[in-house]
Amino acid sequence: MAAVRRYDILDTPPDGAFDRVAAMAARLFDVPVATVTIVDTDRIWFKAAHGLEGVAEIGRDPGLCGSAILRDHTMVIPDTLKDPVAADNPLVAGEMGVRFYAAAPITTPDGHKLGTVNVLDTRPRSITEEDTATLTDLAAIVLDEMELRLSALRALRDEQARREVERRHAEAERARAEAERAAREKAEQDKAAIAAFASTLQRTLLPPALPVVPGLELACHYRTASAHDVGGDFYDVFPLDSDRWAFFLGDVCGKGPEAATVTALARHTLRATAHVDADPVAVLSALNTMLLTDVTAGRRFCTVLFGLLEPRDGGGFTVTLATGGHPPAYHVRPDDSGAVWVRAVRPPGGMLVGAFPQAPFARTTFSLTAGECLFLYTDGLTEARTLEGTLLGEDGLTGFLHQRTAPVTATSLVEDSITLLASLPDGARDDVALLALSVPQPHTTPDGSVATTAHTAAAPEHFAQEG
Structure with a gap:
C-alpha cells in the first residue's frame, strides 16, 4: 500500500x-475486455478499462x-467455472459471464505489486507462452508510464517549491544586484534541468544495453543534435x-516531447x-495502423528498418x-583482393510508416556470414555536410565504406563512422543513430564467444562504451 501511495495514481483522471x-491488450489478445487496475486497501480501481464502460472500481x-x-508471474485461468477461486466471482457468476481471465502483475523495481493488466473473455480459451510474455511486457509498459x-x-x-522559496527570499532579502545574479543562476539551473530531463527521457526511449546474441557482434551509437531536446531516432x-x-532502427519526424511520444x-x-x-512486413503494417489510429501520434510519421535474424547451419x-x-x-564484407565490397540493401517499395492507410512495405532476404557486417543508420549521418559544404549523402557514405581498410x-x-562525423566541419546537425551487426571470423575469439559493444551518447560532445 505504501508503494501504491508513492505513485499517487489512485483516483486520477483518465490518461491516454x-x-x-488496455486497447492494445484487447486487440492483441482478441478479447472484448481489457483493463489496467490498481489494487487499493479495500477496492480494485480501474485506471483504464477497454470494453467495460461505466465501471470505476469494484470490491477487493x-x-x-x-x-x-x-503471484510472482502472470496468472492464467483458461476456464473460470473450473477454478475454485474464480467460480464464485461476481464477474464470472454475474451478468457479464467471464469465462477466461489472464493478468500480469505491475511490479515495481523493488518488488511491490501495484495492480495488474488484465484480459477477459466470455468464452474459455488458452494462450501460449508468447502471449503470456506479451501480457508481461504490457504490464512493464504500464510501470514505465x-x-x-x-x-x-x-x-x-520541486520546481514549484523552489520558485516559492526564491520569491519570498527575494522580497525579503535581496537587493537589485543580488536579484540579477540569482536570475542568471536560475537560467543556468533551468538549462541544466532541461538537459537532465531530456537525457533522462531519452534513456527511457532506448535500450539500456545491447543483448548478447550468440555468433554475432553488435555495436550502436546514439547522438542527439541538442542536449536540451529529445531526439526522434x-x-x-x-x-x-x-x-x-529481431532488430529495428527508425527515425520519427520531428523532435521534442511530441516526437518522443x-x-x-x-x-x-x-x-x-x-x-x-x-x-517484418506484418510488423511494419501493424505500426502503420497504430500511428494512423492513435490520437497521441497526431500527424507524425516515421521511417523504419525492421529485421529478423535466424541462425544458419554452419554459422x-x-x-x-x-x-x-x-x-x-x-551489407559490407571484404572481397578476395582485400578491398571492401559494399551493397545497398534497399527492398523495392516500402513507404513511410504512418502516412497512408494502405501503405505497402517491402522485404528482402539474404545471408550474413563470417566476416560480413550489416550497417544501419538514420539520415543525420548522410545529411552531415562535408568540407565542400555539400551533404555527405548515400554516395559519400558508400565511398567511405569502400575505402575502409580495417577488418569489417x-x-x-561504428567507431569509424563516429570518427567520420567528428572530422566534418559542423559534425552532425541532426540526431544520429547507428546500429551494426557483424559475424566474426571463426578464429576471432578462442572460445567462439562474441563480445557485444554498445556506443551511446547522452550529449553531443561525448559517448560511453559498455562491454
Whole structure:
C-alpha cells in the first residue's frame, strides 16, 4: 500500500497512455475486455478499462485482481467455472459471464505489486507462452508510464517549491544586484534541468544495453543534435524465441516531447507485435495502423528498418529485412583482393510508416556470414555536410565504406563512422543513430564467444562504451 501511495495514481483522471495499453491488450489478445487496475486497501480501481464502460472500481474481496497480485508471474485461468477461486466471482457468476481471465502483475523495481493488466473473455480459451510474455511486457509498459508520471510530478513539485522559496527570499532579502545574479543562476539551473530531463527521457526511449546474441557482434551509437531536446531516432535488438532475434532502427519526424511520444509508441508496438507475428512486413503494417489510429501520434510519421535474424547451419544468419521509407542499410564484407565490397540493401517499395492507410512495405532476404557486417543508420549521418559544404549523402557514405581498410566488424564500423562525423566541419546537425551487426571470423575469439559493444551518447560532445 505504501508503494501504491508513492505513485499517487489512485483516483486520477483518465490518461491516454494507460487507455492505449488496455486497447492494445484487447486487440492483441482478441478479447472484448481489457483493463489496467490498481489494487487499493479495500477496492480494485480501474485506471483504464477497454470494453467495460461505466465501471470505476469494484470490491477487493473476492477479486480476481486481488488474487493475481499474490503471484510472482502472470496468472492464467483458461476456464473460470473450473477454478475454485474464480467460480464464485461476481464477474464470472454475474451478468457479464467471464469465462477466461489472464493478468500480469505491475511490479515495481523493488518488488511491490501495484495492480495488474488484465484480459477477459466470455468464452474459455488458452494462450501460449508468447502471449503470456506479451501480457508481461504490457504490464512493464504500464510501470514505465507510472515511473515517468511520478518523475514529472516530483519535478513539478520541486520546481514549484523552489520558485516559492526564491520569491519570498527575494522580497525579503535581496537587493537589485543580488536579484540579477540569482536570475542568471536560475537560467543556468533551468538549462541544466532541461538537459537532465531530456537525457533522462531519452534513456527511457532506448535500450539500456545491447543483448548478447550468440555468433554475432553488435555495436550502436546514439547522438542527439541538442542536449536540451529529445531526439526522434530509435533502435533495439531483442529475442523472439530461443533461436530468432529481431532488430529495428527508425527515425520519427520531428523532435521534442511530441516526437518522443511517437518514438515510445513505435518502439513498444514493434516489440509487442513481433512477439505475435514476427514477419517484418506484418510488423511494419501493424505500426502503420497504430500511428494512423492513435490520437497521441497526431500527424507524425516515421521511417523504419525492421529485421529478423535466424541462425544458419554452419554459422552466420539469414536476415529478412523490411523497409518503411528508410534509407538503405549496407551489407559490407571484404572481397578476395582485400578491398571492401559494399551493397545497398534497399527492398523495392516500402513507404513511410504512418502516412497512408494502405501503405505497402517491402522485404528482402539474404545471408550474413563470417566476416560480413550489416550497417544501419538514420539520415543525420548522410545529411552531415562535408568540407565542400555539400551533404555527405548515400554516395559519400558508400565511398567511405569502400575505402575502409580495417577488418569489417560492427565495432570498427561504428567507431569509424563516429570518427567520420567528428572530422566534418559542423559534425552532425541532426540526431544520429547507428546500429551494426557483424559475424566474426571463426578464429576471432578462442572460445567462439562474441563480445557485444554498445556506443551511446547522452550529449553531443561525448559517448560511453559498455562491454
